[in-house]
Amino acid sequence: MATNTIRVNESPLVLYCLRRADDALVMGHRLSEWCGRGPALEEEMALANMGLDLLGQARSLYTYAAEVEAAGNDEDRYAYLRDARQYRNLLLAEQPNGDFARTILRQFFYAAFADPYWRAMMKSSDPTLAAIAAKSEKESAYHLRHTAEWVIRLGDGTEESHRRAAEAVAHLWPYTGEMFETDAAEQELIAAGVVMDPASFRAEWDRTVSEILSEATLEKPAQGWMQKGGRTGLHSEHLGHMLAEMQVLQRTHPNATW
Amino acid sequence: MYTQALNSRDDAPAAIRPAEELEHEARFQARVDAEERIEANDWMPAAYRKTLVRQISQHAHSEIIGMLPEGNWITRAPSLRRKAALLAKVQDECGHGLYLYAAAETLGVSREELTDQLLTGKAKYSSIFNYPTMSWADIGAIGWLVDGAAIMNQIPLCRCSYGPYARAMIRVCKEESFHQRQGYEIMLTLCRGSEEQKAMAQDALNRWWWPCLMMFGPPDAASQHSDQSTKWKIKRFSNDELRQKFVDATVPQAQFLGLTLPDPELRFVPDEGGDGTTGHWHYGQIDWDEFKQVIAGNGPCNRDRLAARNKAHAEGEWVREAAMAHAAKRQARQQAA
Numbered sequence: 001m002a003t004n005t006i007r008v009n010e011s012p013l014v015l016y017c018l019r020r021a022d023d024a025l026v027m028g029h030r031l032s033e034w035c036g037r038g039p040a041l042e043e044e045m046a047l048a049n050m051g052l053d054l055l056g057q058a059r060s061l062y063t064y065a066a067e068v069e070a071a072g073n074d075e076d077r078y079a080y081l082r083d084a085r086q087y088r089n090l091l092l093a094e095q096p097n098g099d100f101a102r103t104i105l106r107q108f109f110y111a112a113f114a115d116p117y118w119r120a121m122m123k124s125s126d127p128t129l130a131a132i133a134a135k136s137e138k139e140s141a142y143h144l145r146h147t148a149e150w151v152i153r154l155g156d157g158t159e160e161s162h163r164r165a166a167e168a169v170a171h172l173w174p175y176t177g178e179m180f181e182t183d184a185a186e187q188e189l190i191a192a193g194v195v196m197d198p199a200s201f202r203a204e205w206d207r208t209v210s211e212i213l214s215e216a217t218l219e220k221p222a223q224g225w226m227q228k229g230g231r232t233g234l235h236s237e238h239l240g241h242m243l244a245e246m247q248v249l250q251r252t253h254p255n256a257t258w
Numbered sequence: 259m260y261t262q263a264l265n266s267r268d269d270a271p272a273a274i275r276p277a278e279e280l281e282h283e284a285r286f287q288a289r290v291d292a293e294e295r296i297e298a299n300d301w302m303p304a305a306y307r308k309t310l311v312r313q314i315s316q317h318a319h320s321e322i323i324g325m326l327p328e329g330n331w332i333t334r335a336p337s338l339r340r341k342a343a344l345l346a347k348v349q350d351e352c353g354h355g356l357y358l359y360a361a362a363e364t365l366g367v368s369r370e371e372l373t374d375q376l377l378t379g380k381a382k383y384s385s386i387f388n389y390p391t392m393s394w395a396d397i398g399a400i401g402w403l404v405d406g407a408a409i410m411n412q413i414p415l416c417r418c419s420y421g422p423y424a425r426a427m428i429r430v431c432k433e434e435s436f437h438q439r440q441g442y443e444i445m446l447t448l449c450r451g452s453e454e455q456k457a458m459a460q461d462a463l464n465r466w467w468w469p470c471l472m473m474f475g476p477p478d479a480a481s482q483h484s485d486q487s488t489k490w491k492i493k494r495f496s497n498d499e500l501r502q503k504f505v506d507a508t509v510p511q512a513q514f515l516g517l518t519l520p521d522p523e524l525r526f527v528p529d530e531g532g533d534g535t536t537g538h539w540h541y542g543q544i545d546w547d548e549f550k551q552v553i554a555g556n557g558p559c560n561r562d563r564l565a566a567r568n569k570a571h572a573e574g575e576w577v578r579e580a581a582m583a584h585a586a587k588r589q590a591r592q593q594a595a
Binding site for chain 2: 040045080154156253
């Protein structure tokens with residue numbers, strides 16, 4: 001059977017852009033799944049708004065990856081014509097929405113990372129990445145504020161909301177370590193000043209998470225086992241279903257323009 | 259996205275009214291006739307208030323229910339650009355719902371009350387959202403036709419006598435025109451694409467055309483009132499006038515796309531300077547039985563739409579309770595400090 005799955009020449013910079021773009025796309029997609037299901041109209045707009053920001057970040061990063069790869073790929077080919085094994089997003093990003101607490105905690109853990117990350121990336125020696133960072137930084141600051149406020153409301157709300165928020169923290173915690181992982185490809189870019197070492201935001205992430213969880217009367221889990229794999233294309237069982245849905249038209253009508 | 263003329267009657271109770279009220283009413287009508295805007299704190303006839311609450315809330319409900327058929331394709335949109343545009347559009351609709359609920363609240367009802375009416379099926383919303391979105395082309399057809407019909411109806415509402423509604427409509431119409439162009443562009447892209455894509459567009463048009471014509475409400479001959487709404491300048495054109503305008507504007511667009519409208523009776527009747535009904539596209543009979551069934555709750559998706567809103571509301575209850583509980587705790591702490 002013919003396949004229209006693409007192959008990507010993953011130079012360190014291409015790989016790096018795809019990893020970050022995949023984080024944003026997968027989370028943007030997850031947030032878009034909330035459409036028509038939100039707990040209040042205002043929150044439905046906020047989730048869609050954050051989803052749109054993330055989709056925008058994904059598009060910029062894919063477009064840059066395509067320019068660097070120079071192999072005729074583009075944002076849609078990366079998004080729609082790679083299989084789960086080729087996706088490089090964090091496992092945290094692909095976690096299903098679950099209840100509202102699960103979604104908010106997922107977005108909060110990521111935003112607490114993304115906010116210092118994009119601010120630091122504004123100093124990238126790569127002008128395109130620095131420009132993407134300058135735009136994304138404004139968005140991630142909003143995402144962090146919005147999700148942190150909800151973590152506090154849920155944690156320090158009712159017994160029920162506290163229970164659900166605590167459950168979400170416990171469930172998602174093992175996926176937070178992957179944000180700080182690097183490999184040889186990334187080390188090369190760090191050494192060249194193109195990207196920042198995520199280890200350098202670890203302290204800030206810890207501080208933000210500790211402060212917000214404490215204000216929310218939630219316990220911060222002890223450091224323990226951390227699940228990895230997303231960055232090398234080793235995903236949970238959730239991603240395949242998400243891609244099947246997301247990619248259906250591009251897979252059914254190869255080479256069509258939409 | 260849309261308000262529909264459902265034409266149920268709002269008769270004022272037949273009672274002997276004091277002279278003072280008649281005087282108020284005369285002054286009110288004079289202001290309306292002079293094209294002045296009526297504002298929230300102004301005196302208004304009880305029936306005017308009631309009609310507006312019904313119309314504005316139905317309009318708001320339509321925006322909220324209208325998020326569902328389109329939301330159905332966000333996760334399957336075929337390109338990132340289309341996905342972002344669709345997500346933004348659905349977000350706009352949610353915003354329209356919020357403006358409209360706020361406009362309705364100026365008339366002395368609460369959003370909670372109105373939401374309750376929607377969830378229990380007591381309040382109506384536009385019949386069009388009870389049809390399913392079966393293919394990506396439906397997203398194009400909805401933007402082009404449904405938003406197109408909405409605009410035909412809403413532009414005159416920008417001059418509606420009730421100020422808060424008129425102002426909400428001005429903002430809504432701006433975004434709506436943008437959505438309509440987006441929808442048409444989706445159709446155009448499909449029609450210039452592969453044979454399968456073009457067939458997809460034709461199939462969507464076949465399914466959405468008649469339901470869109472129904473959006474303008476029953477024919478004038480069968481219309482129960484409208485007289486009062488016209489006198490109050492809530493309504494500026496009759497259902498059939500708007501429907502004709504829509505057909506006249508849309509037929510050339512379909513021709514440009516190279517698509518056929520599913521109406522064998524459709525033909526242009528040239529203007530021969532006679533009785534004034536010429537220079538328009540003549541269209542065939544609308545299936546009013548289908549319209550009545552859909553309005554009565556028996557359309558293809560009525561049950562699914564209401565179930566989806568009820569599910570969201572029920573599953574969100576603990577979140578809303580948490581927000582209130584936290585706000586109360588915070589306030590108590592501030593007072594204690």
